[in-house]
Amino acid sequence: QVQLVESGGGLVQAGGSLRLSCAASGRTFSSYGMGWFRQAPGKERETVAAISWSGLSTYYADSVKGRFTIARHNAQNTVYLQMNSLKPEDTAVYYCARRGRAGPWPPSQDTFDSWGQGTQVTVSS
Numbered sequence: 001q002v003q004l005v006e007s008g009g010g011l012v013q014a015g016g017s018l019r020l021s022c023a024a025s026g027r028t029f030s031s032y033g034m035g036w037f038r039q040a041p042g043k044e045r046e047t048v049a050a051i052s053w054s055g056l057s058t059y060y061a062d063s064v065k066g067r068f069t070i071a072r073h074n075a076q077n078t079v080y081l082q083m084n085s086l087k088p089e090d091t092a093v094y095y096c097a098r099r100g101r102a103g104p105w106p107p108s109q110d111t112f113d114s115w116g117q118g119t120q121v122t123v124s125s
Helices: none
Strands: 004-007 010-013 018-024 033-039 046-051 058-060 068-073 078-083 092-099 112-115 119-124
Touching: 004 092, 018 033, 018 092, 018 119, 033 068, 033 078, 046 068, 046 078, 058 068, 078 092
Parallel strands: 010 119
Antiparallel strands: 004 018, 018 078, 033 046, 033 092, 046 058, 068 078, 092 112, 092 119
């Protein structure tokens, strides 16, 4: 069972930046796609960004395109989410997850089978 540990969340003013990291255990990290998701209070969890195992394919939600960048470093078993030009509506708990099930691209949430514990991102206005 893979373990995923997110870090890098915090409080930032609108317009600021944060970089989230997700460290994965195990030796098969490079075989799996990865994704970042978020859930705000009272809202459903939404997909923020995803990246294929090779890093050649990426997906972004319309709400973050041009502001967020997902990247992975397979040798370090880590996936990143660089978040720039943050807005108050980006406030949420952010989760990383491993895509353990096959499916079309962009991936649906039900193809992700292992989840981290989440990290809080709060953007003040």
